[in-house]
Amino acid sequence: MVDVGVLGATGMVGQRFIELLDKHPEFEIKVLTASPRSEGKPYEEAAKWYLQSKMPESVKDIKVVGTDPSKVGDVDILFSALPADIAAKVEPKFAEEYVVASNASAMRMEPDVPLVIPEVNPDFLDLIEIQQKRRGWDGFIVTNPNCSTIALTLTLKPIHDQYTIKRVYVATMQAVSGAGYNGVPSMAIIDNIVPYIGGEEEKIETETLHLLGELEDGKVTPAHFGISASCHRVPVLDGHTEAVFIELEEEFEIDDIKKIMEEFQGIPQKLELPSAPEKPIIVREEEDRPQPRMDRDESNGMAVTVGRLRRDVAFENSLRYVLVGHNTIRGAAGASILNAELINEIIF
Amino acid sequence: MVDVGVLGATGMVGQRFIELLDKHPEFEIKVLTASPRSEGKPYEEAAKWYLQSKMPESVKDIKVVGTDPSKVGDVDILFSALPADIAAKVEPKFAEEYVVASNASAMRMEPDVPLVIPEVNPDFLDLIEIQQKRRGWDGFIVTNPNCSTIALTLTLKPIHDQYTIKRVYVATMQAVSGAGYNGVPSMAIIDNIVPYIGGEEEKIETETLHLLGELEDGKVTPAHFGISASCHRVPVLDGHTEAVFIELEEEFEIDDIKKIMEEFQGIPQKLELPSAPEKPIIVREEEDRPQPRMDRDESNGMAVTVGRLRRDVAFENSLRYVLVGHNTIRGAAGASILNAELINEIIF
Amino acid sequence: MVDVGVLGATGMVGQRFIELLDKHPEFEIKVLTASPRSEGKPYEEAAKWYLQSKMPESVKDIKVVGTDPSKVGDVDILFSALPADIAAKVEPKFAEEYVVASNASAMRMEPDVPLVIPEVNPDFLDLIEIQQKRRGWDGFIVTNPNCSTIALTLTLKPIHDQYTIKRVYVATMQAVSGAGYNGVPSMAIIDNIVPYIGGEEEKIETETLHLLGELEDGKVTPAHFGISASCHRVPVLDGHTEAVFIELEEEFEIDDIKKIMEEFQGIPQKLELPSAPEKPIIVREEEDRPQPRMDRDESNGMAVTVGRLRRDVAFENSLRYVLVGHNTIRGAAGASILNAELINEIIF
Amino acid sequence: MVDVGVLGATGMVGQRFIELLDKHPEFEIKVLTASPRSEGKPYEEAAKWYLQSKMPESVKDIKVVGTDPSKVGDVDILFSALPADIAAKVEPKFAEEYVVASNASAMRMEPDVPLVIPEVNPDFLDLIEIQQKRRGWDGFIVTNPNCSTIALTLTLKPIHDQYTIKRVYVATMQAVSGAGYNGVPSMAIIDNIVPYIGGEEEKIETETLHLLGELEDGKVTPAHFGISASCHRVPVLDGHTEAVFIELEEEFEIDDIKKIMEEFQGIPQKLELPSAPEKPIIVREEEDRPQPRMDRDESNGMAVTVGRLRRDVAFENSLRYVLVGHNTIRGAAGASILNAELINEIIF
Structure with missing residues (x-):
């Protein structure tokens, strides 16, 4: 299993990530981040669950941490459900170390950041190498479209x-x-x-x-x-x-x-x-x-x-x-996860 | 005042006709037609009023008649809120004698029937003369679009x-x-x-x-x-x-x-x-x-x-x-009424 | 497997019966009835599917028959999603031969017809024997509430x-x-x-x-x-x-x-x-x-x-x-099915 | 005409006050208050109009002031559409000088504040005198219920x-x-x-x-x-x-x-x-x-x-x-206005 986290885990798209990852055969949620006022709370308490499915048991007791690279610990992939303005600031910091599969719009049009739909343009993942070299990152950012x-x-x-x-x-x-x-x-x-x-x-x-x-x-x-x-x-x-x-x-x-x-x-x-x-x-x-x-x-x-x-x-x-x-599955959380699955298969 | 009637007066568009005509400075509702099962009933009883405005007092006691030229009596203009299939059959019969301002689609594309938006193509009303001549009608049909x-x-x-x-x-x-x-x-x-x-x-x-x-x-x-x-x-x-x-x-x-x-x-x-x-x-x-x-x-x-x-x-x-x-005012009842107002002004 | 049928299979509740029975471990749909105009058509053609789940493959090709005891053939239980007025007429005829688990209101308050919620008053099923004796039926009717x-x-x-x-x-x-x-x-x-x-x-x-x-x-x-x-x-x-x-x-x-x-x-x-x-x-x-x-x-x-x-x-x-x-699962189709499961367990 | 103002004029209930007062035969809007970030702006710019009626021309150019007794100038009645927490703080200050007809819940259950529906308990307005005496106010507060x-x-x-x-x-x-x-x-x-x-x-x-x-x-x-x-x-x-x-x-x-x-x-x-x-x-x-x-x-x-x-x-x-x-007319803005009309008739 690949250990993963969700950045911005309490919002609508964050919850879709959790819902989809809960049953995932390859990825296992290890860390959930949210804004400072949720920090330290178990996810069950930090988030009001909006989806018709129930909050997965597996995340209820995970202690939410702040959206900060120093706090997410030892995971391989971070899924980002952050708002664009916050994503612009923190995703690059996370990418120094982590693989960031982002649904945010902030980095999509950066020339060295792959904007990918796996069925459409998987070859754009070749940009990862360029991105890492140019920016000196150990991790990288891959994004999905709107x-x-x-x-x-x-x-x-x-x-x-x-x-x-x-x-x-x-x-x-x-x-x-x-x-x-x-x-x-x-x-x-x-x-x-x-x-x-x-x-x-x-x-x-x-x-x-x-x-x-x-x-x-x-x-x-x-x-x-x-x-x-x-x-x-x-x-x-x-x-x-x-x-x-x-x-x-x-x-x-x-x-x-x-x-x-x-x-x-x-x-x-x-x-x-x-x-x-x-x-x-x-x-x-x-x-x-x-x-x-x-x-x-x-x-x-x-x-x-x-x-x-x-x-x-x-x-x-x-x-x-x-x-x-x-729009929140194929158009958001599911899109990022499919990107990560492709990366997991062909890059890792 | 010009005496008018509404064909198909109990449906949604029929009710809009009544609502708009109730306050009309030139037209006065004298007859309302509906399907046989409403015949003979006062309008108040024949129709379940769907609009947020209240059913005008002026129509409550009008006895609904069948949709038949022999029953509408002495009026000048008939507004048609009939369904297309019924309109196709009865509007021509009404036009032998009456002016029919129709919201139905049945006759719109007939070459001698004016399809008119008064602000757009009022000159199409010239077709009336041709229509009357060709068909031998004393009345005529004028239609408004979808x-x-x-x-x-x-x-x-x-x-x-x-x-x-x-x-x-x-x-x-x-x-x-x-x-x-x-x-x-x-x-x-x-x-x-x-x-x-x-x-x-x-x-x-x-x-x-x-x-x-x-x-x-x-x-x-x-x-x-x-x-x-x-x-x-x-x-x-x-x-x-x-x-x-x-x-x-x-x-x-x-x-x-x-x-x-x-x-x-x-x-x-x-x-x-x-x-x-x-x-x-x-x-x-x-x-x-x-x-x-x-x-x-x-x-x-x-x-x-x-x-x-x-x-x-x-x-x-x-x-x-x-x-x-x-859609039911400018796009239906109001459109037919505006057509009739124009006819009333330039033809009558 | 117990062979079952659905009476009135094309409506909302009929479809819920099919949806719930499709995955059922004990019951297997063998016959579907509807009004005369659907007779002879494969279910896929006879019914416009209203539910968010897909029409089960297993019923698509079943030829719909009329709602008539002579047409349903060799099944054990018939689930009734019939409107009350039709149910009043035909359910007794079906009950001469078949077990009818009915969601219709027609027979609910008959003194010898069990109106049952299995968790609430399963003992009312004792009425079945009385019902069969009094009416001379080989089958019987059991109903669920509104x-x-x-x-x-x-x-x-x-x-x-x-x-x-x-x-x-x-x-x-x-x-x-x-x-x-x-x-x-x-x-x-x-x-x-x-x-x-x-x-x-x-x-x-x-x-x-x-x-x-x-x-x-x-x-x-x-x-x-x-x-x-x-x-x-x-x-x-x-x-x-x-x-x-x-x-x-x-x-x-x-x-x-x-x-x-x-x-x-x-x-x-x-x-x-x-x-x-x-x-x-x-x-x-x-x-x-x-x-x-x-x-x-x-x-x-x-x-x-x-x-x-x-x-x-x-x-x-x-x-x-x-x-x-x-309302259409626990309050209708699911209620009838639970009744039938109880009957299947304790009576059959 | 009685000069009036609306406290909290940009919200839903504030807008209903404006809509109802615009056509009022006795009251004339002279001042509109809102939160600091709207201060100084013409109302047209300060408020996004939520109602289906159009924003009255008469208020478009009124410069919004802060919700502060020193800023509302020479008016007789202030209608309060303030949230309860703010109302609790500022309504008493306004009441030192002004008549406050409030829709807020803050002061409703104060023993000397009349909570009034004019058709139900107009005599409760007798509390005004007690209220003024006890609190030493020149104005007073009258409230309407939830x-x-x-x-x-x-x-x-x-x-x-x-x-x-x-x-x-x-x-x-x-x-x-x-x-x-x-x-x-x-x-x-x-x-x-x-x-x-x-x-x-x-x-x-x-x-x-x-x-x-x-x-x-x-x-x-x-x-x-x-x-x-x-x-x-x-x-x-x-x-x-x-x-x-x-x-x-x-x-x-x-x-x-x-x-x-x-x-x-x-x-x-x-x-x-x-x-x-x-x-x-x-x-x-x-x-x-x-x-x-x-x-x-x-x-x-x-x-x-x-x-x-x-x-x-x-x-x-x-x-x-x-x-x-x-709920926002008889249940809120209209209720306060009716209270004020009664006060205007029997007290002023």
Whole structure:
């Protein structure tokens, strides 16, 4: 077993890390960090458990420590559920010594930090060596993208592999859990939509092209199609829904697109990583799917469900679909864990 | 006062007609029709009132009659809130004698039936003469578009007048009231989104181009830009939200787009029709508006609120915005009434 | 394995039966019935699956038959998820030959039909013999109570065993699933409460006293304390919440009440019936529990969670608590299955 | 016009004060206070407007001042929407000079501070003189009860006047606005109920008896029947729903109870105070009313709607009903304003 810890263990994403790691065949939670006012308390007391599953027995008695490299002791991997501003300050310090698999946005676009979806761009892990050399670290940081980006990019990847994408328009309908437990007041969202999520559109636009780009000579050249996002918060607990419009350079058949999505697999599937869904993309034929409440838990929340895949006759070589992905599993904690599983398999 | 009736008066849209007509300075409700099982009952007994306003006193004692031309008596205008399949059968019969201002989709795309938004294409009313001649009717039918189309087209109109639209992508987040009172079970939509609304995408795509088209020699030539829609039902009671992406032929400044939207007015504003909003489009500057619960009642539900108007740097000459319009007022009953007010002013 | 069938297999409760039976160690689904328009279709085609779990593979290809004793063939137990009016007509016909474990209300208050919660009044099964004799049936009918009654009665039982209950007041906050998939329109319940559920208050008041009554000489004498219910529909998907106020004859300590609830067990626990929860009542200490979304799935939906257990100082010998129970599992399909498991163990 | 101010003007209740005072025939807003970080800003900039109505033009340019007696200048009445802890500190200071009509709970149970519902116990205003003498204040504090207490007590008053109440049990289903804009996270309440609201049950139990008590010789003797509350937060925006069970000493007819509720009027109605509803209690006959979304705005949010008034056959001389009252209008800002209107009429 690899000993691991969770940085920022009391929040929404921190709890998802704990939930997913509790049953993990390779990783064992040894340390949990939180803000100073939780320090010293057993986790059971430090955290109000937000998930419908119960707090795992295994973490209840772990004494929470501060988010400080001097306090986490002898572990191999640290999963970071820290807010971006704190992550920016402390993740580099942890990386001097530890492997940090981070869900935070702080370091994602650093040129020597791999921003990785294992099914999409596992080769970006080659940046680790560069990162360690340049920064003189014994550990390193690997990051996963923003929640809505992961789901979108997973579905673009098989298309990008076979066709030339010219344009992507995406309108997201995002769950409230994406903002953290206290992020969206009920007064703001019952019987309502909020058509704005700070920084989200920029993240989708930037990270997607980066993930689908090329790593050459230690540098990532982003993919160069146009991508435009409009992001909206909706009264849904978990599961981001995205309406996607794509224009390709080449002619295509809808059945071919469906086939390459259904057959799409990456390294995690080949290596049978513990958290890897058998199929990263599930294509549904019903006219009214995917739906967040019905499809977010597909493959333990690790697969993205695509539906309403159809030709867009308004434009040449165009198609449309709707996707649903679990924003705090595949889009956050599960993404970091899959990254760590890949690292554990091919690097350690 | 012009004597009017409401066909299909007990449903959601029928009730909105009654609510809006109750205070109307020019129209007075004289007859209400419904299905056979309500016939003969006073309206108060025939209808379960769904709106937050109270059932107007003026209609409580009106005896509901069947939806049959022989039963509506001496009125001038009939507002139709009938379901499409029934409308297809009975609206033509009513039109032999009566003016029918219909919210139903049945007759919208008939070549001699005006599909009209008074601010957008009032000249299409010229089709009335052709319709009457061809069909030998003393009355006629005039229709308004689908709820999500009206809001979208109102915002496209000032742009279409000044620029050449090349592409429109729109993702809608539609309120449950659009499906009628019993249309969306709570089990289907609490903590959920349903990414499908039967026929809606086709209506948006067809009707928008038709409304922005040209009437020449008695024939409508649709506008010919590309338009693609993806429609979604969300847990919102009233008010459709739409994320719009537009590409233009020409260069533009965002401030110019904002200005032409804010200054946009049509015949209803010039004629000061009773239901006309002072401004058909309200542009808001806050980063988190428009929101359906906060903005649907703007100008008594007759204006469309636009926000997040911003350049789309991913594509040449492109912009994005989000709109909210009240689907059963500006998008249904209020639309038919505004049509009737225009007819009353310029034809009667 | 005991071969079983589900009557009314396409609705909400029918689907819960299938979901629970699919993994069942003793029962195997052999036949599914539905209304005539589904007859002959494979279940996968006949039913739109409403649950978040997936439709079990094992039932997809079962050809649905009509709800008619001549069509169900060679099975031992039939679970009934039929609406009350249909149940009243057909359950007696099925009982001529089959064991019917019914969730329908139709036959519950028949003097020779056992209305049973296995932890509460398993001895009522003695009525079966009387029922068979009187009616000349080879099979029989056993029923479970209404959803809100089951949860309430389970928590009253240990108190009733040790103390003399004088009064019970209960205000329920019931999930929309209790009305069936199409039962509560979203327009009726978003941002709202409906303070009325037809027949529900009477069922709680009558069935609770019946269940806590005595069976002597083939007749049930109901318990004779006062019980008053007020029932409300709330925007919750699954899980009924009930606020309970109780006055006892005797003095008590809150800790004693807590203890007898926590330690409460019945025959299902002693016999280790497959669906029996280890503890029928879970007592939580947190001040803000139980909550329907967090606690409805406790013990696979078969336990009732009690919280806020506190003395009621306003009245002598009084206490208050809040409970949550899963209305379509412990309160419907799971209740019938537990009844059948008990019958299978002690009668077959 | 009487010049008034609002203490704590940027929160939910502060905004309701502004909304209601904007159209007020007797009161004119001259000063708005808020926390230090809003000081000096025009109200438009200091407050994010939460209500569906628009921010009144009249307050947009008012420069917000700190919540400090030295800063509010020359006004006659100060409405307090302060949180309890701050109110406890500053309201007494304001009262040295100003009339403070407070919605805060801090001073409600002080023996010389009138806790008043004008229809229920206007005579408690006699405490003002005692308060001023004892404390040496030129101004004074008058308070209104907690939101759920006001609605309950209004409906108990006519019964209490004619009969001897023995017991009251009440289960509340309270709107999220009662906790303030940020009080209830959407993650906590979508598809859920929270069966706990800190201090609420105690407030209902204490304040109700106080309000229905007797003021004699400068001291309030509370009414002495038993009252027990169980409080629950539900996913409703505005409007508290309460299920009420009452036992009386005397026999009664339901029609008599209905009559005394419908005919109930108090001093506000007799004096025709501007905010007084024509009828404080509206009794509805429909079996499924009152509902919070449909009935909260009754009489501009100032009346309480009662429905399902029915005999409770389980107990002697008992009845049950359900009520809905607007928690931030009749239950908060509107309550303070009605108090001030009464003071303005009979004291100033």
